[in-house]
Amino acid sequence: MTDPRGNDTGAPALVIETEIAIIGGGLSGTLAAVTLARAGHDVTLIDRHAVYPPDFRVEKIGGEQVDILRRLGLLDALKAGATPFDEIVNARRGRILDRTRSRHYGFLYQDLVATMRAQLPGTVRFVVGRVEDLRTGVDRQTVSILDQGTVSARLVILATGMGDVLRRSLGIERRFIHQRQSLTFGFNIKPAGDAAFRYPALTYYGEKVSDGIDYLSLFPTAAGMRANLFTFRDHRDPWVKEFRDSPKEVLAATLPGLSKVLGEFEIVDRVQNWLMDIAVSENCRQAGVVVIGDAYQTSCPAAGTGVSRLLTDVERLCTVHIPRWMKTSGMPAAKIAAFYDDANKQAVDRRALQLAEYRRSLTVATDLRWRAHRLMLLSRRRLVDSIDRNAPALGATLRLLRSRAA
Numbered sequence: 161m162t163d164p165r166g167n168d169t170g171a172p173a174l175v176i177e178t179e180i181a182i183i184g185g186g187l188s189g190t191l192a193a194v195t196l197a198r199a200g201h202d203v204t205l206i207d208r209h210a211v212y213p214p215d216f217r218v219e220k221i222g223g224e225q226v227d228i229l230r231r232l233g234l235l236d237a238l239k240a241g242a243t244p245f246d247e248i249v250n251a252r253r254g255r256i257l258d259r260t261r262s263r264h265y266g267f268l269y270q271d272l273v274a275t276m277r278a279q280l281p282g283t284v285r286f287v288v289g290r291v292e293d294l295r296t297g298v299d300r301q302t303v304s305i306l307d308q309g310t311v312s313a314r315l316v317i318l319a320t321g322m323g324d325v326l327r328r329s330l331g332i333e334r335r336f337i338h339q340r341q342s343l344t345f346g347f348n349i350k351p352a353g354d355a356a357f358r359y360p361a362l363t364y365y366g367e368k369v370s371d372g373i374d375y376l377s378l379f380p381t382a383a384g385m386r387a388n389l390f391t392f393r394d395h396r397d398p399w400v401k402e403f404r405d406s407p408k409e410v411l412a413a414t415l416p417g418l419s420k421v422l423g424e425f426e427i428v429d430r431v432q433n434w435l436m437d438i439a440v441s442e443n444c445r446q447a448g449v450v451v452i453g454d455a456y457q458t459s460c461p462a463a464g465t466g467v468s469r470l471l472t473d474v475e476r477l478c479t480v481h482i483p484r485w486m487k488t489s490g491m492p493a494a495k496i497a498a499f500y501d502d503a504n505k506q507a508v509d510r511r512a513l514q515l516a517e518y519r520r521s522l523t524v525a526t527d528l529r530w531r532a533h534r535l536m537l538l539s540r541r542r543l544v545d546s547i548d549r550n551a552p553a554l555g556a557t558l559r560l561l562r563s564r565a566a
């Protein structure tokens with residue numbers, strides 16, 4: 161083995177023989193490792209970081225995402241590491257539109273990954289290191305870890321997020337569906353003065369199409385009230401720099417009705433931002449390796465589908481496909497293809513791409529069709545809310561009929 165300066169340290173090189181090597185211990189790689197190890201597979205998880213560093217990623221989940229975590233036996237872990245809330249007040253132009261009543265959880269991404277890594281059974285080998293090379297084939301896969309040695313596996317799961325290097329080394333290229341599709345900001349917010357915020361969670365929609373703001377989502381986390389601002393603005397727009405320099409003033413000027421609903425606020429620390437490309441990996445049907453999570457397809461943060469995608473990948477791959485693949489020898493491309501052909505996976509991936517473009521058009525499209533659609537959506541929400549408040553039994557029946565028709 162060599163030290164960071166390239167000198168031989170005399171330490172023996174690492175050589176691990178394993179059934180399944182997972183490269184990338186973010187949310188998707190960690191959940192795959194937990195699920196497979198619990199099912200009795202021999203798993204080695206490799207990540208550059210012993211502890212996932214603070215990074216801006218998903219910070220709130222709910223709905224089907226919680227359902228899949230429950231099915232994977234990880235709901236209790238989520239509950240232990242995240243802040244639950246049951247009602248979101250939705251507002252626009254200084255007025256409350258309606259309320260969303262369902263269980264959600266808020267967290268910081270690094271805390272969620274740490275909570276899930278804490279669920280790794282003791283049988284999982286966790287190797288901290290940067291994978292620099294990957295050789296794949298039908299029978300054995302060889303993973304080279306910089307300055308450490310090699311891991312030899314029957315199957316490799318590539319869960320390296322948006323990093324390109326390893327995918328490229330296998331000839332897996334990203335096909336861009338929409339470059340610079342959206343720009344998302346994250347920051348912490350607190351009430352000005354001593355009073356608490358009026359609502360535990362608030363979604364505040366953009367006031368004008370020209371602002372390019374889809375919505376501001378405010379929700380509780382262990383670190384306090386978190387804000388995610390989902391926009392479809394050009395990253396070179398002077399507004400972006402102005403917002404980063406003076407977030408409170410620019411937010412108050414762009415969403416003038418916000419403080420009427422929320423109360424006066426302060427932004428606590430620096431604003432993080434993320435410019436998202438929507439891309440899908442191509443040429444993945446290869447022997448010995450399977451690609452999941454963001455490494456397979458990226459998602460629009462405003463659509464909130466990234467976690468649904470990666471959870472579906474983990475559930476289908478680890479509970480349906482891998483158990484079948486392991487029953488017979490070899491990992492030919494034809495076996496691996498069954499995962500990419502999985503109807504559930506394909507439906508969730510397709511829906512994520514559709515929702516990404518839908519949210520963008522709903523926010524910024526100016527043609528008559530979208531203007532009419534926006535108006536119709538807002539009117540329908542106000543009508544449903546008014547029925548809910550004045551005739552709750554009728555509201556519940558209408559919701560039931562709608563969910564049956566969907």
Ligand SMILES: Cc1cc2nc3c(=O)[nH]c(=O)nc-3n(C[C@H](O)[C@H](O)[C@H](O)COP(=O)(O)OP(=O)(O)OC[C@H]3O[C@@H](n4cnc5c(N)ncnc54)[C@H](O)[C@@H]3O)c2cc1C
Nearest residue numbers: 184186187188208217218291320321453454461464466467
């Ligand atoms: C700003 C933002 C907001 C978002 N909001 C939402 C939301 O509201 N709802 C939602 O559902 N989704 C959201 N998402 C999407 C969601 O965060 C991602 O889909 C999810 O985090 C992807 O997890 P992953 O495990 O695939 O990748 P990552 O978490 O990026 O993990 C990749 C891992 O691979 C490791 N790695 C990479 N290369 C190597 C190597 N060569 N050797 C060793 N290790 C390596 C990295 O260290 C890392 O730990 C958002 C994304 C962003 C960017």
